[in-house]
Amino acid sequence: MILQTPKQKIASSIQRVQQDDDVMELLAEIAGIDGSHWQLCVHPLLRDAPEWEALEKLANNALGANPFYDAIFLKAMRGRLIRKQEYHLVLWEIIGDEKVAKIAFPVQDRKTKSGNRLLRAYENEYSPSTTPLIDKNDADETISKFVQALDSAVEEHGLVLRIGNLCTDMPFGDNFLKAIEGLSANKSVTLNQKRAALFPEINNAGGLTGLSSKRQREHRRLSTKLSELGQLEFERVDEFMDVLLRFEEFLLLEVKGWKGRKGTSMQMLKKASVFARQAVTDFASAGKCEIFSLRLDGNAIAIVINFHQDGRNYPWKIAFDEKYANRSPGSVLMYHMSQELLTRPDFVMADSLAKPGKSWLSAIWHDHTSFNDIIVGPSNKVVNSVKNSIPLKTRLKDFAKKILGR
Template identity: 25%
Template sequence: MITQLVTPIRELRDIVPAWDALARQTLEPNVFYESWALMPALEELVPQDGQVAVLLVWADASHSLLTGLFPLAQERSYHKFPACHWMNWLHLHCPLGTPLLHRDYASETLAALFGWLRGYSGAMAFSFNKIPADGVFAKHLRGFTRSQGGLLNEHDTWERALLSGGSSGEEYLANHQRKKKLKEYSRLRRRLEDLGDLELEALLPGQGSNLTQWMADFLHMEQAGWKGRSQTAMACSHGERTFAENLIRNAAERGQLMMLKLLLDGEPIAIKLNLASATEGSYALKIAYDERFAAYSPGVLLELENIYSTLDDAHLGWMDSCAIPNHPMINHLWVGRRRMTNFHVSTHRILSKPLLHTMHLVKTAYHYYKGTQA
């Protein structure tokens, strides 16, 4: 295996065909690390002082087969302790950190990564953040670390909502929602219909008509709401807006875009942005609604339509909510859960294991103290 650290991001454009082939053969999917999604992020969202690079792992010196792709960031501290710390790179709009590993060369690719860490990085600690704890990559990482006698800390875990297929949208809601709650949703919908003509528009994977209008509606609605006031909307800065437009455009070109829109008298009152991976599953990235209609819960009504569209029309298998833990809305609608974790891995350096042990104890003591003060 041959490792190659790429820092001039433009050089990655030369390996896009190999990158796309890897995404189709990956051990575990991550749409946010596919070429069309990661390249716009690297071009627009890396801070000026950020030390971000992409580590490539090739099967041989001829670069005939790409077996691993790791977006990486370097910090000069680990939990505020001065130390060289490498981790997977996650930007503001990237809720998943699983690297791309070729499913036939997963162990060899992990060995190449940690060989690079040992020989070239100077890392005292390495972190994989926002990883599905029960996924195939997590299993391989645990096995590899154990075989190398390393220390793997994964005590930082949480859950987020997951929508799983296997039933129709109607069956899913009937099985997992109380009749009283479904009647409440129907009442909210009727109240909106009293105000005007209520309709749903869908842009499913493989479709791309009127894409410019879809992008404009989404970016405007997100910025007009609370995300705009808190400066977290995608249109709040030129770089993030450019990233969002390129992301949506690229997803549509690849047939991996799904957007839903609820309209009242032809004007959007809620809009949702989903992305489908190259292999299986999908990700609910963003949702926005017109706050003037908050009393009618248009976002919830659109999420109900999303269940129907995902299970009945798009046939995506599953959808990761990408939501924060204990999300007050989506956790009530989706009964499935995806357990997530942050992995912290020791390196070959003498003080690496003591550092990870000490930081874990400090963090545990801190949370215990905060719990006793609550």
């Protein structure tokens, strides 16, 4: 009989798990206090396992919501947009028989040029935020344990973790940046561009104080021009059936625009439309989805799908009728929606979800959120290799879009 060291046991466990997509994989384990211990694990996203219930609880008790890492959203993506190479990276706290998910986020499992395993926080055009979910209870201790476990996994197995476009204005991002300063592993922190956001106004509650008088006059002018064509109304719905009806209206409005002409609207992409319908339906059922629309004589000329939780808002998708493009119905709708959000007592912020940099929404929202690309790995060579591959991949994607006309 050959005895194995703890390191060998973990390594053999990982090797065995990689041959079986249905089994949880242990990356690192560290001791806590009072008999507790912590485990950093990888779970296949495609598997319908008991841990989903724990992840749903975490989403509802998270410090700083991220609807795109909510179990509701990820379940809607399974079998449609998520493949076998996608996993859940979860930090568990275990006390006796109780197992609680403390940090969780989906990752893509890849290889670096040097052959190291690379776990990359999941993001795509439908899931544009990479902020991990973290339990609001004892968040500082949880971050500390996560960094310790990550450090161990990097040292033991040569693991590389990349969280791209991590919002450092969110509790997790800010605390994680501070915590990794003490890592023995190598790391790279790159400041990306900022993107438009809306925060509560201090000096003029209920008003967009950052908006110049000229810009406010322009919005009044656009609203007046639209009103000349018929009865103009601003509508918000959050009741379950109303949300479902307005979402179908959104899909039809989107397919009439440039996305429809290029074949990229959700209505024209079968898997995307099924996923989106389930996500909106389940979020509406949980009270986490509302739809704003600008209506002319009862017909929608602009629609915004807004996911929200604990005062944080994420206007996920917007569509407008191009027939009225010269009157900017999308801009008028966002202006009215912003005014509505600012009147809410529990309003914390709204994220534009635009690509980092300047967007059309920057003309209305003068606040911004900051983002960092964070890479943690076993050596400077490996970390720099991953870091240098990012701009190349971005250029290749942009080139492909230009060639394909998308």
